[in-house]
Amino acid sequence: MSRADHRIAGVRVTAIAFRDPPLLNVAGVHEPWALRSIIEVELENGLVGLGESYGDLATLADLERVRAALVGLSPFDLNGLTQAVYGAVPPIGDPGALFPPAGDKARATTVGAFEVAFLDLQGQIAGLPLHAILGGAVRDRVPYSAYLFYKFAQHRDAPDPSDDWGEVLTPEQIVGEARRMVDQYGFGSIKLKAGVFEPDAEIDALEALRAAFPGHPLRIDPNGGWSVETTRRLMPRLDGLLEYCEDPVNSLHEMGEVATFAPMPLATNMCTIAFGHIPETIRLNAVQVILSDHHYWGGLRATQHLAWIGRVFGLGISMHSNSHLGVSLAAMTHVGVTIPNLAYACDTHYPWQSDEVIEGGKLAITGGALAPPTGPGLGVRLDRAALARLHRNYVECGLRKRDDAAEMRKYDPGFNPARPRF
Incomplete structure (x- = not known):
């Protein structure tokens, strides 16, 4: 297999929605649909690595900011992935700098979403399970x-x-x-x-x-x-x-x-x-x-x-x-x-x-x-029909950001999610 076969040819991010029960918590109640994203990183040779992350608009925007920059990378180039994220997802910065005391969830979430797909590809290329x-x-x-x-x-x-x-x-x-x-x-x-x-x-x-x-x-x-x-x-x-x-x-x-x-x-x-x-x-x-x-x-x-x-x-x-x-x-x-x-x-x-x-x-x-x-x-692969169905759910359900408090106000119009509650 040539070195070129191990280069990323394309990245797909598909927003999905699936049914979620009305589970109660301090913030309110789960909405009828949970939002996620399915990440596919495809190599020149056709191998596809998978990831899964959140499906809210902010996460989808961050994944989109990075997607094109991954084309041409090797799935073994995890530092290259991190550099691409730090160069595209605010706050733009140096991957070698101290971790900010306030946290950096947007960048970490984006790295994590794509890293799983990169590691999935590494395992497929090596013929080894991801834990190896x-x-x-x-x-x-x-x-x-x-x-x-x-x-x-x-x-x-x-x-x-x-x-x-x-x-x-x-x-x-x-x-x-x-x-x-x-x-x-x-x-x-x-x-x-x-x-x-x-x-x-x-x-x-x-x-x-x-x-x-x-x-x-x-x-x-x-x-x-x-x-x-x-x-x-x-x-x-x-x-x-x-x-x-x-x-x-x-x-x-x-x-x-x-x-x-x-x-x-x-x-x-x-x-x-x-x-x-x-x-x-x-x-x-x-x-x-x-x-x-x-x-x-x-x-x-x-x-x-x-x-x-x-x-x-x-x-x-x-x-x-x-x-x-x-x-x-x-x-x-x-x-x-x-x-x-x-x-x-x-x-x-x-x-x-x-x-x-x-x-x-x-x-x-x-x-x-x-x-x-x-x-x-x-060790898992996508069911393409299920992916298409869950993407249709996303398109049709109308939800774009999780809001347990808004859902709870359908039951209790005066609900206040402020903490502490007690």
């Missing part, structure tokens, strides 16, 4: 957790026949939701998305989960919906109940204050979400577990780098999730099997999604875990 390209697997499977949400029975304006989970608003219904997830997927740990109801009512749900699943580690995630004083008041009830408490408050400094009295580790995917945030995180001892997300930390190698930093500073490492499909789940799983200090089961919204964009349908989580798809690279 990342240094090799240290485990066979990645554990995932049951991700519980309060939810409405159906979307008011767009009911979805595929959503058969029903209403989940009480502790008893939360236990039923958990039982279905554990029975179907074998999850060994459970996370409750909180910040929706009065905190004591949500802890009632945690206690009901503990009674129903005495051996399952539990977590709660109010998404910054509690004040420091509310969190202090709740700690006696949470002590001994949680393996970690995720983002009870809404800022790094508040997390540092909570850490002075919290008996369990504090986790985040809100306050420490970029390498530039790490110095202040360490200075404040604000976080003991970082939930990485390759979509906004800068890709799969960045996820590994974060895990290495975790070993330096004694930080636990796991992975965060947003509504996603199989390309993202495959990427998460390939990098997850390479991280020696992946200390906690990872998040995934995957059980909530009924659509899929990869051949063969949904990946099968069994025993609470997933093995990387077999085959070279990511």
